[in-house]
Amino acid sequence: MDPVTERMVADVLAGEFRAIARLITLVENGAPAAIPALQELFPHTGRCVSVGITGAPGAGKSTLVDQLAGHYRALGEKVGIIAVDPTSPFTGGAILGDRIRMQSRSLDSGTFIRSMATRGNLGGLARATADVLLVLDAAGFDIVLIETVGVGQDEVEIARTAQVTLVLLVPGMGDDVQTMKAGIMEIGDVFVINKADHAGVERVEAELESLLAISSRQDGWKPPVVRTVATEGKGIDACARAIQSWRESQKQSAFQLEKRIQxxxxxxxxxxxxxxxxxxxxxxxxxxxxxxxxxxxxxxxxxxxxxxxxxxxxxxxxxxx
Ligand SMILES: Nc1nc2c(ncn2[C@@H]2O[C@H](COP(=O)(O)OP(=O)(O)OP(=O)(O)O)[C@@H](O)[C@H]2O)c(=O)[nH]1
Ligand SMILES: [Mg+2]
Structure with a gap:
């Protein structure tokens, strides 16, 4: 390995943000120089928990991510945040808002925030996300939160790179829960009904519960449903508990091992x-x-x-x- 890469790897292992950012850029660009670095880092991985957060545009994903980051920071954990597709037409207007909201977080040395543009290549992005996770894992992050917009197959692929996936719903979606079923219902390990301060919480919850009641998962896991008001920090503890119980249930799971091998x-x-x-x-x-x-x-x-x-x-x- 050349001395520059060697230095970068050492800095990433030491948790230096600049080196982490530099390597992630190489990964994003598909630069061949990233490979020896990732190879060197791999033995230092396997400890980090990755959480995918997905849902419709404007469902409150960024707000929830920010709150969860705060929750884990308060426990002294190092938090990584990956925001995928902030350049989509849906989110264009939210970038500035996201920046302002996350600024307080980014000043905190225990939180690393990174946006990843899709550049119209979602298959490649899922792969890049997995490599970014590897980098953050090696850099000593305890938990990485990955925000992805949408409900399509491509987002499903990105969500699959995370160990546990939170699907956000909001009141007033009506029949949308039905139409979401095909793409996203199977990937939800935890369902979060955000904006629980809005009318229609019971309805969306009832629809969700009835869907969950008829769908059984091969791993036997029953996805919990959590209500949150992300803007007020309500339900964040319950959300973190749901993530934790999922983790506990999967530790011994032979099915989960098979899935990861697949x-x-x-x-x-x-x-x-x-x-x-x-x-x-x-x-x-x-x-x-x-x-x-x-x-x-x-x-x-x-x-x-x-x-x-x-x-x-x-x-x-x-x-x-
Ligand atoms: N009333 C209410 N508003 C919320 C809640 N959570 C988020 N919001 C608001 O909903 C809007 C969208 O929130 P974001 O966190 O940007 O949503 P997002 O899912 O990240 O949006 P995109 O990334 O654009 O898809 C913002 O104005 C938030 O303040 C909530 O629990 N209750
Ligand atoms: Mg967002």
Missing amino acids: IQKERLLELVHAKIVRSLLRDQRTFGRLDELARRVVERGIDPFSAAEVLLAAWEAQRSH
Whole structure:
């Protein structure tokens, strides 16, 4: 490892924010220099708890994250916050608000806050998030809170990188609970009804409970439902307790271990996939053939399956040299 990377790794292990930020930028940009650093850091990981917080735009995720951060800070824990997709059209207006709100937190040396832009590449972002978690874990953070906006499949992927996922609902969603079912209900380990100071709490809670009653999870966990008023700090303790009880229940769980192995398997295949593609494209001739083949497929001169075979053959020929 070059001395610069070595120095950075040592600084990350010492918990230095500047080094952490620098390495995260490398991870985000997919810089090859990040790999040896992550390899070096990996043996120092495995202690940190990651919590995904997801829900509709404006549900109060940032406010809740801020409150939870305060809760864990009061217990003396080091807290990392990752806000994913602050540049989405939904949140554009909230960035400034987030900044102001989180400023008090960021002055505190025990809290590290980082925004991650999606740049239209959510698959890559889920992977990058996992690597950022690795960095923060190695840097000695006890808990990392990951805020993701939305209810789509891509957010599900990001949420899967966290150990426990909180799904935020708000009163007045009506039938939305039903429509949310497909994407997000399965990933919720804890359901939080935020803005419990608004009318309609009972209704959304009843709908949620009835949905939860008919859906049984393979791991046998019954997701608790917690009410919060994030702006007033109400229900934060209950929220933290729900996270804690989930953790306790999963420690001994063989199912949970299987799930983590499954996720790891996908991640390893993604890495291999990315590496093969990179290696394939590194060869200028193969790269040139990609252009040529794509054009021929469009012109119907070759079918895409055969074209893929041609590329793979070129890659294999290149490797055997
Ligand atoms: N009345 C009430 N307002 C709340 C509560 N929690 C958050 N809010 C307000 O709801 C608005 C949105 O809160 P945010 O925390 O920015 O919500 P968010 O889910 O992070 O929003 P995006 O990141 O834009 O998707 C803000 O004006 C908050 O002050 C709550 O419990 N009760
Ligand atoms: Mg937010």
